Amino acid sequence: GYIHSPEKFPSPEKCCRACRHGEIGENHCENIHFLSSGYDGLTQSIIQHPDPCLIQIPDDVPDEIAVLSELSTVAYTGAKKLKLLDKNEKIAVFGDGPVGYIVAVVLSFTKSIKRHNLYVVGTDDEKLKKFEDFAHTINIRKRAIPSNLRFGNLFECVGGIYSEEAINTIIEVAEPGAWIYLLGVSELFVPMNTRDILEKGLRLIGISRSSRFEYPIILEYMREPEMQRLLKRVIINRFFRIRSAKELTEAFDFAAAHRVWGKIYVRLEIS
Ligand SMILES: [Zn+2]
Secondary structure, three states, X not given: OOOOOOOOOOOHHHHOOOOOOOOOOHHHOOOOXXXXXXXXXXXXXXXXXXXXXXXXXXXXXXXXXXXXHHHHHHHHHHHHOOOOOOOOOOEEEEOOOHHHHHHHHHHHHHXXXXXXXXXXXXXXXXXXXXXOOOXXXXXXXXXXXXXOOOEEEEEEOOOHHHHHHHHHHHHHHEEEEEEEEEOOOOOOOOOOOXXXXXHHOOEEEEXXXXXXXXXXXHXXXXXXXXXXXXXXXXXXXXXXXXXXHHHHHHHHHHHHOOOOOOEEEEEEOOO
């Protein structure tokens, strides 16, 4: 992210609420270009990019880990907002897909959340197995969340057609005054139980973009071999070497089909 028009907005403080450092984050600003979202991404012939947005990747962070920095910094944007009343508070992550996985890993590393305080709620045993060395897991299709288990911080990483079910379950198991971080993208309007949001005084926050300030922090964590080992799990075994636009389309179609759990690693080898 970068201030789109330095002439018009000489400092972040003068632009908008999102740009003020420490608030929402400049990448939510309506005066910027956000690559691969409202604006073309990395597969352009020539990219001109402001130098404050260029961040050096440490030599000991392998490429296949560094490519996860965007998603990891977004997860970190949520992790940073955690409001824990005490060290032993339990945290819930809803979603056993790659987003839920990265959120859980980032929480565990950057916030030192111990396994006994981190719960991942999903619907697929095979996927949930991947979390088990650093989180407790609950398959909600097989057992309900125990009535004595309630959370003050909950991350929704489901999105899509199951957003409604996930968000309403989250509202149900949230403690009064809990913080709910929404990371799952849905193209549909999602009906939610506002009656209980009001009654419990819940706080819902949307998390979808990080800013350049989170990258150096996450890249530093990515130097740790244990963090690398856990993040590597989210990259599928098949490796995509891209030499043409056709190969790139094929790789993206493969990813969009969601036949396998995880993220695909694409390496551009176009000279
Ligand atoms: Zn702004």
